[in-house]
Amino acid sequence: MMVLFILDITIIFSLTIMESILSKPSIKSILIVGGGSAGWLSAGILAARHGSTVNITLVESPDVKPIGVGEGTWPTMKETLQEMGISETDFFRECNASFKQGAKFSKWVTGQDDDYYYHPLMLPQDFVKTNLAPFWSQNTNGQSFSNSVCFQEALCEHGLAPKTITMPEYNSAANYAYHLDAGKFTTFLTKHCTTKLNVKHILTTIKKVKQRKNGDIECVVAKDGNEIHADLFIDCTGSSSLLLGKTLGVEFIDKSDVLFIDQAIAVQLPYESDKDPILPYTLSTAQDAGWIWDIALSNRRGIGHVYSSRHMSEQKAESILADYVGPAYKNLTVKKIPIRCGHRKEFWKNNCVGIGMAAGFLEPLEASALMLIEISAKFIRDQLPEHKSVMSIVAKRFNERHTYHWNRIVDFLKLHYVLSKRDDTAFWRDNRDPATIPESLTELLTLWKYHSPYRQDFHHKEEVFPAASYQYILYGMGFKTHISERDKSKNDALCKQAIADNHTMIQKGITLLPNNRELLQKIKQYGMKAI
Ligand SMILES: Cc1cc2nc3c(=O)[nH]c(=O)nc-3n(C[C@H](O)[C@H](O)[C@H](O)COP(=O)(O)OP(=O)(O)OC[C@H]3O[C@@H](n4cnc5c(N)ncnc54)[C@H](O)[C@@H]3O)c2cc1C
Numbered sequence: 001m002m003v004l005f006i007l008d009i010t011i012i013f014s015l016t017i018m019e020s021i022l023s024k025p026s027i028k029s030i031l032i033v034g035g036g037s038a039g040w041l042s043a044g045i046l047a048a049r050h051g052s053t054v055n056i057t058l059v060e061s062p063d064v065k066p067i068g069v070g071e072g073t074w075p076t077m078k079e080t081l082q083e084m085g086i087s088e089t090d091f092f093r094e095c096n097a098s099f100k101q102g103a104k105f106s107k108w109v110t111g112q113d114d115d116y117y118y119h120p121l122m123l124p125q126d127f128v129k130t131n132l133a134p135f136w137s138q139n140t141n142g143q144s145f146s147n148s149v150c151f152q153e154a155l156c157e158h159g160l161a162p163k164t165i166t167m168p169e170y171n172s173a174a175n176y177a178y179h180l181d182a183g184k185f186t187t188f189l190t191k192h193c194t195t196k197l198n199v200k201h202i203l204t205t206i207k208k209v210k211q212r213k214n215g216d217i218e219c220v221v222a223k224d225g226n227e228i229h230a231d232l233f234i235d236c237t238g239s240s241s242l243l244l245g246k247t248l249g250v251e252f253i254d255k256s257d258v259l260f261i262d263q264a265i266a267v268q269l270p271y272e273s274d275k276d277p278i279l280p281y282t283l284s285t286a287q288d289a290g291w292i293w294d295i296a297l298s299n300r301r302g303i304g305h306v307y308s309s310r311h312m313s314e315q316k317a318e319s320i321l322a323d324y325v326g327p328a329y330k331n332l333t334v335k336k337i338p339i340r341c342g343h344r345k346e347f348w349k350n351n352c353v354g355i356g357m358a359a360g361f362l363e364p365l366e367a368s369a370l371m372l373i374e375i376s377a378k379f380i381r382d383q384l385p386e387h388k389s390v391m392s393i394v395a396k397r398f399n400e401r402h403t404y405h406w407n408r409i410v411d412f413l414k415l416h417y418v419l420s421k422r423d424d425t426a427f428w429r430d431n432r433d434p435a436t437i438p439e440s441l442t443e444l445l446t447l448w449k450y451h452s453p454y455r456q457d458f459h460h461k462e463e464v465f466p467a468a469s470y471q472y473i474l475y476g477m478g479f480k481t482h483i484s485e486r487d488k489s490k491n492d493a494l495c496k497q498a499i500a501d502n503h504t505m506i507q508k509g510i511t512l513l514p515n516n517r518e519l520l521q522k523i524k525q526y527g528m529k530a531i
Contacts, residue, residue, distance in 0.1 A: 026387050027231045028054060033206055033220060033243060034236030035060025037070055037182060038356020038373045040189035042234055044084040045377035047197035050384060056198070059220070059228060061205040066186055067238060067357065069266055069337065071295045071302045072100060072282045072367035073177045075121055078170050080374050086192060088169035089527040095184045096297045098520055099162055099280050100177040101152050103366070107286040109477050111422045117144060117476025118156065118281070119366075121175045123468045124149035125505075126498040133452035133471050134483045135495035145475035149498070151505035156281040158510055161519035168529040173513060177367075179282070179295045179302075202228070206237075209247040216350045217243060231388065232351050234380070235358040244344055244354035252360070255342040258414055258436055260311065260427065261290055261363040262339050265321050266304035267332040280516040284365065285324070286420070288312065289427040292324050293364065298520045306339065306363055311427040339363060343406045348395035351388070353380060360406065365416060368409050368464065375462070376402065405464050411441040412465045412473075418445070419477035448474065452481045 030046060032039050035058055043058045050056065081091055091097055102120035109115050124132050132149045140148070147153045152174050155162065162174035193199040206228075208221035219229040220243075235243035244250050256262060283294040290307030305321040314336075322329040343360025347353060354360075355376045361369060379398055385391045417431035418441065430436065444457070453467040453474070474481075514522075 027385055027391075029230040030054055030056050030232045030234060031220065031228055031230035032056070032058040032234040032236055033060075034058075034238060034356070034358065035186065035190070035201075036066030036236060036238055036356060037186055037189075037370060038238075038358070039234075039236035040186050040193060041080065041370070041373050042236060042355050042377040042380075043193045043199045044189055044197060045080065045374065046381050046384075047193055047199045048084045049381045051198040054384070055200070055230075057200040057202060057228065057230070058193070059202040059204060059206065059222070062203045063205055064238075064240075066182070067337065068183050068335070069264070069302070069304065070182045070364070070367075070369055071179055071297065072103075072293075072364070072370075073180065074367065074371040074374075075175050075177045076371050076374050077178055078176075080378075082170055084192065085196060087530060089523060089530070091178075091180075091188065092298070092520070092523045093527075094188045095180045096299045097178045097180040098278055098296055098298050099516060100179050100282060100295075101156050101162055101174060101280045103282045103284055104156065105284050105286070105416070105476070108284075108291075108416060109419070109421055111286065111424055117472075118146040118153040119469065119472045119476070120146055120150045120152035120156070121177060122150050122152050123466075124471065124498075125151075125502040126494070127455075127468055130491055130494050130498065131452060131454045132495055132498055133454075133475060133481065135492065136475070136499070137452075137481065137483060139499075146472050147506075149502055151502055151509050154506040155509050155513060156279075159277050159280060159516050160509065160513040161280060161516045162513070163519070164512070164514060165519060165522045165526065165528065168531045170531060173509065176280075179297050181297055181299075181302075206242065209243055211247065214350070215248065217247065217352050232353070232380075232384075232391075235352055235354040236356050238357040239340060239361070241344070241354060241358040243352045244347070244349065244358055248349045248352055250349055250354070251345040252340075253342050253345055254340075255362065255410055256340075258410055258438060259341045259363055260308035260431065261306045262341060263309050263314065263317065264304050264306045264337040264339055264364075265314075265318055266302065266335045266337065267321070267325060267329065269301045269303055269325055269328060269332060271300060272328075276517075278517040278520060282367065286422070287320055288425045290317070291365070292321065298524070308427055311425065311430070346395075346399050347376070347402045348398045350395075351391060353395075353398065359402075362406070362409055362413060365413050366409070366465075371464070372402075372405065372409075375405070375464075401462075404460060405462075407438070407440065408460075408464055411438055411444070412469070414438065414441055415445075415470070415473055416477070419474065419479055421478070444470075445479075448479070448481055450482055450484070 047056045106116045162176040163172035204222040206220045210218045217233045219227040279296040285292045289312035295302040307317045385394045422428035453470040
């Protein structure tokens with residue numbers, strides 16, 4: 001009898017909790033403010049999953065143009081496009097996209113003409129079975145780390161594509177990301193999201209944001225006075241951060257004491273001939289106070305000089321870019337973009353999440369911004385709170401995870417500067433000042449003097465840069481890990497075999513894979529087989 005009574009009470013109590021949760025309003029509408037890459041990627045990612053049950057609207061200003069740079073992606077973009085139901089052939093054709101198989105860093109270590117290393121997009125051979133770094137360091141045979149353990153550097157140096165035309169969309173022999181035209185990409189996504197994914201599109205400028213007493217955003221007010229209401233707001237207004245920064249007052253954490261780049265000058269350079277090579281990697285060439293990116297699309301190159309204005313004048317930075325580009329420079333439109341390096345203290349506050357430049361920006365050395373947009377939108381997609389009652393819990397988890405990601409990216413970017421041996425200018429010397437190096441990075445570098453990074457060094461399930469990426473930068477830049485007797489390879493046979501297998505893959509790749517420009521032309525002409 002007593003047991004039944006307790007059971008009854010428990011059931012009634014649970015039902016009361018359930019009723020109270022169910023009576024809380026659920027998330028039925030999402031408003032994305034901003035129509036740059038962040039806005040449209042978020043819209044596509046969310047609508048592909050929730051478009052039939054949640055009203056998703058994107059409002060963008062016809063007067064404030066998107067930033068229009070951001071042309072290098074991560075391989076994550078393949079999955080993102082696929083999940084949105086995008087034909088890869090259409091994407092290549094309409095966004096003048098090309099294959100990116102990694103980044104080549106030139107003149108970052110000594111500044112000499114023969115100084116370069118690669119950060120490819122594939123794990124070292126047999127990475128899940130063994131760590132090749134200690135074995136390689138004792139048996140370099142004059143080969144760079146990346147070339148010894150990964151066949152992608154050779155493909156890049158030979159100007160090859162990562163696949164053949166017979167391989168279906170999104171399939172390949174070597175992993176890849178994209179170079180794309182940022183302006184065309186947002187137009188492409190706009191069309192796809194509005195015609196295929198049920199996203200409502202409003203063109204107007206938001207002039208005001210109304211809040212409730214508890215701080216939640218109630219609605220945004222357009223310049224014609226129309227109010228747009230929603231349950232969840234996504235701030236993609238770029239560096240103005242209209243909702244998260246300006247309205248909710250979330251503090252900006254400045255990282256310019258660690259990463260000095262604060263200005264960009266960008267141009268678009270057409271190819272001289274349709275025979276010019278299309279580099280299948282992002283080329284990043286170090287300069288006196290920054291570096292130049294060179295991104296080859298199918299129809300033109302995107303080139304830009306990012307630099308520290310504390311170390312170089314605008315005039316000098318522009319003359320360095322002009323020298324790099326050559327005589328064609330004088331006919332090009334030059335875009336100057338200030339960079340504010342850092343991020344918001346919180347990314348999700350009340351019923352508002354900041355994504356893209358509204359959340360922050362770190363210099364584009366590893367093209368991490370679009371990837372951060374993708375993982376932010378995917379987190380919201382996967383954990384979209386069922387009811388407003390759990391919004392603060394989801395927000396807390398989002399903030400913890402993303403603060404971790406941003407800090408890891410800061411460390412990884414700084415690593416490129418810390419390991420440089422360049423002494424020729426104050427910019428490089430200042431970058432190695434211990435006061436500018438995050439403690440977390442100093443700790444890792446101390447650890448890695450005695451063992452090379454491997455999978456267990458990072459505990460996060462969704463690490464943005466895995467241990468393999470650290471290996472490519474460390475050993476590409478000449479970092480030395482002391483190999484103790486204990487660490488000397490216990491599996492020499494396995495390592496030797498892995499390095500031999502990689503060599504075989506290089507030979508196969510060079511023989512079988514087509515020239516990058518030729519494949520891109522074929523894709524434009526014939527398309528790829530859909531999967
Ligand atoms: C020099 C440079 C190089 C870069 N290179 C790379 C790279 O290689 N790879 C990479 O991943 N990323 C790169 N990035 C970052 C990338 O460009 C951005 O992360 C990306 O474009 C996202 O921008 P966004 O959509 O957040 O902002 P924006 O493109 O600025 O878009 C803001 C949007 O908000 C709208 N808006 C603003 N105010 C209002 C308002 N009041 N009402 C209505 N709408 C409003 C605007 O109309 C616009 O549509 C680079 C950035 C810079 C500066």
